[in-house]
Structures are given as structure tokens and as C-alpha cells.
Amino acid sequence: MRIGVDLGGTKIEIVVLDAQGAMVHRERVFTPQGDYDGTLRAVAGLVSGAEQRLGIDHPLPIGVGIPGSIAPRTGRIQNANSVCLIGRDLAGDLAGLLGRPVRLANDADCFTLSEAADGAGAGSEIVFGVILGTGVGGGITVGRRLLAGPNAIAGEWGHNPLPWPRGEEERPGPLCYCGQTGCIETFLSGPALGRQFFERVGERLSPDRIVERAEGGDWEAERLLVGYEDRLARALAMVINLLDPHVVVLGGGLSRMRRLYRSVPEVWKHYVFSGSPATRLLPARFGDSSGVRGAAWLWPEGESGAAG
Secondary structure, three states, X not given: OEEEEEEOXXXXXXXXXXXXXXXXXXXXXXXXXXXXXXHHHHHHHHHHHHHHHOOOOOOOOEEEEEOOEEOOOOOOEEOOOOHHHOOOOHHHHHHHHHOOOEEEEEHHHHXXXXXXXXXXXXXXXXXXXXXXXXXXXXXXXXXXXXXXXXOOOOOOHHHOEOOOOOHHHXXXXXXXXXXXXXXXXXXXXXXXXXXXXXXXXXXXXXXXXXXXXXXXOOHHHXXXXXXXXXHHHXXXXXXXHHHOOOEEEEEOHHHHOOOHHHHHHHHHOOOOOOOOOOOEEEXXXXXXXXXXXXXXXXXXXXXXXXXX
């Protein structure tokens, strides 16, 4: 068995998976806001509580998904939405509390690993996982293992410019929090879609409501979604041209738009270098649970993670 922890900005979730990947325990608590030591204690309490409830008498391997990345040179947290984590040796501090090694990964990487291990991308050699939500993130697995590089940013497609930009609407593009303009995230995130609708119609709606409007015959909403699909197709075509993944798996709130899985592959074939791309576009099998499940899979089969 193995433990996965999703360390989010508002909640901390723990799951325990058995050897077949089935969830045998799941629990959530609120994240102690801005309290690093309190966060450590909350994670430790969830782990000890889960092991006690399941009657586990030996330390289980633990993986943690975080809203940021690990600086390769220092091993400390960087670029985290939960600012109390920045600059901290989270892996080392948790290992000291729990008495065993702890592995960390970005939450988008954990999502991708889950879907590659036994989700929508199971059995596929190369999987590109996509988060379309408040932000736009991604991860890459090859042979069910995360692809990592010297900068710990593999899969960060959301902070590349939107490819094949068109007209004044896409050039230079909106300013991104990263300091650049025209990033994919500024076009494809949930807030971006809401902003675009407001700019056109003068009404603030959530992405779900925009989809409802389009399904009800609202021409402006439909036109906006067609444009969104074209931009998503262009952005993913760039990824396909670079990685040639067997499967692209979508997660996050916007991944619930069922129309994407029909329309985007029809559009991306006009941008992919191969005339008839075989890459499949699929929704996540495990939905919102994929991130925490992937954290558990940071310890591959055969690695115990036990201290000593």
C-alpha cells in the first residue's frame, strides 16, 4: 500500500491505495492558512490517523503533491501559490516528523502520473497531462515515470506563448502574472474564458454558465467556445509536434466540457506536422481524485519508502 497527500491552498487530502490502486482510505481537512508548522502537523496527523485506522504496523511510502515546484539545486519549494511553503525544505521537514522519506511533485505532475499509471492513459508510453482550471499546467510521463529536467519545469506549457497568434486580439496578448504577455494560460484558463465573455458581452459568467448559454443557442457564447477550442487545439498541436504523445489527458474544471473531445482533435490536425495525428484526447478517468492518487504513485511498485 502507499499514501498520497494533496497539499492544496484550502484543503489537505490524504488517500491510501492498495497494491491494485484501489482507494482504501480517504480524508480531508482544511489547510492551516499561512501556517507552515500547522501544515506539517496536519499532514502528520492525517498519516498517523490513516495508518492506525487501517491497522498498519509499518511505515507506508508517502508522496505529496504541492501547488508549486521543487528547486533542483536546493530541494526547497518555489513558485508555490501557498506562499508559506516558499523556501521551505518540505520534504526534509515531513521526513523528520514521519520517520521516513517523503517524495514531492507538482500537482499537475501528480495528476499526469495518476492517469498514466491506471487512468485514461494506462498502457500508453507517452502521456501529456493537462490541467485547465484557475491556471493552466501540465506534466509528462514516459513509461509511467515522470519526465524531469534540470529546471523542474517539464510540462509547463501554460507559460509559453500561444502558437500561430492571430490579429490584435492575440498579439501581444494579455499580461501574465509570470511577467510575459500572451501566455497560453492567459487565453485558456477558467478566469481567462470568463474575462473574454465579459469583454464581448459585458456580463460576468462562470465557464459552466457560458457552456449552458451556448447549448441554449446563445450565439456569442457559442462563438467564444469555438474560439477557445481553436486556441486549445493550436496549443496542444505544439505539444504534439514536440513530444508526440500517445494520449493527452485533460483535467481541471474546464475539462468537463464534453465538446472539447470531439472538436479539438478535428482542429489540431490542421496544425500537427503529421497529416493524420494518432494522438488521443481523453478526459481524466479519476477526475478530481487524480492529483492525490498520483502523489501516492510517486513511489513506483517495488519501492517501499521505509526509513533505513
